[in-house]
Amino acid sequence: MSQQAAIKPFIEVLAGRRQAVPPLWMMRQAGRYLPEYRELRAKAGSFLDLCFNPDHAAEVTLQPIRRFNFDAAIIFSDILVIPHALGRAVRFEVGEGPRLDPLATPAQIDTLARQADFSKLEPVYEALRRVRRELAPEIALIGFCGAPWTVATYMVAGQGTPDQAPARMLAYRHPDAFQTIIDVLVENSIQYLLGQLKAGADALQIFDTWAGVLPPREFVRWSIEPAKRIVAGVRKQVPDAKIIGFPRGAGGMLPAYVDATGVNAVSIDWAAEPSMIRERVQNRVAVQGNLDPLALIAGGAALDRAVDDVLENFAKGRLIFNLGHGIQPETPIAHVEQMVKRVRAYRG
Ligand code: CP3
DSSP, X not given: OOTTTSOOHHHHHHTTOOOSSOOBOOTTOSSTTSHHXXXXXXXXXXXXXXXXXXXXXXXXXXXHHHHHOOSEEEOSOXXXXXXXHTTOOEEEETTTEEEEOOOOSHHHHHTSOSSOOGGGGHHHHHHHHHHHHHSOTTSEEEEEEEOHHHHHHHHHHSBOOSSOHHHHHHXXXXXXXXXXXXXXXXXXHHHHHHHHHHTTOSEEEEEETTGGGSOHHHHIIIIIHHHHHHHHHHHHHSTTOOEEEEXXXXXXXXXXXXXXXXXXXXXXXXXXXXXXXXXXXXXXXXXXXXXXHHHHHHOHHHHHHHHHHHHHHHTTSSEEEEESSOOOTTOOHHHHHHHHHHHHTOOO
């Protein structure tokens, strides 16, 4: 079968066609819970060296596909490659997470480059081309970026914080300066996502991991509006681009996010209330999620019950089975196998 003719169940759902067996993948599916990842990670040097080596990044992207035959591969990279390409210093401390030079005052924000150096991201495009060549035609390849709000939280604070107070405070005190960061991220994210589509991505996901710390008014300005501009900017060049939004923790703001942004699907976390999602979200777009990653660590009967809950709640409509957030490093591989088997046995 030619690449064009092959049906990708993951893309079918995004195009509005429910599948009897929901397609399945996991956020952070390439990562430390896999021994083959840890082995390559140890050889690669720094985390960014791993991201920017096309051979290694392609290999790590394919590792979970070989093991679990997921319906989608997500390119191995990170949301912080955009600040890196904007010339900010970005490094990943082992066991501590990302560290950046903080961008904490309007004067510092004035010095921010407006245009990323996309030659720095060429290895990501090359990894996408390699993965697309090796991937079976029925498996989708996902490109991604961080949402401007979430990327900005790390740029402002210079690291992750429990509730992203530094970025929230800057946005209250200096909204115009903060808007500048968001505008720069919107424009460069559009270019980056278009580059990923050109290199072979079949769909795109926008990760807004920290959307849930925003009150409604701020959520509209800093999460919905930028996502809407990114979707419009990508579709201006590629009108049928398939895009998933993940405004984690959005709760009751999800219907507004869906209506305003025009995404094809939203990824929902495990706290989302099922009837609200069915009646006000899944009636409009596909839903992706939402197994609690801790149920996947727990395994056994608790995992079976949690998988069945997701299926009962959402599989009658358009569903892409996933976790409510990324898989955690301590997750046993046997539990992932148990989950995959149970989802694939579903006939609805
Ligand atoms: O999903 C995938 O398998 C693709 C790769 C991917 C990574 N990060 C690899 C990674 C994706 C899609 C991301 C997105 C990302 N990165 C987000 C949004 C999604 C989410 O999980 O909330 C965020 C907030 C980041 C920023 C980031 N990168 C943090 C906070 C950390 C440290 C925490 C951690 O999990 O270690 C990273 C590092 C990172 N990104 C790792 C991986 C596999 C671990 C680093 C290592 O292996 O040494």
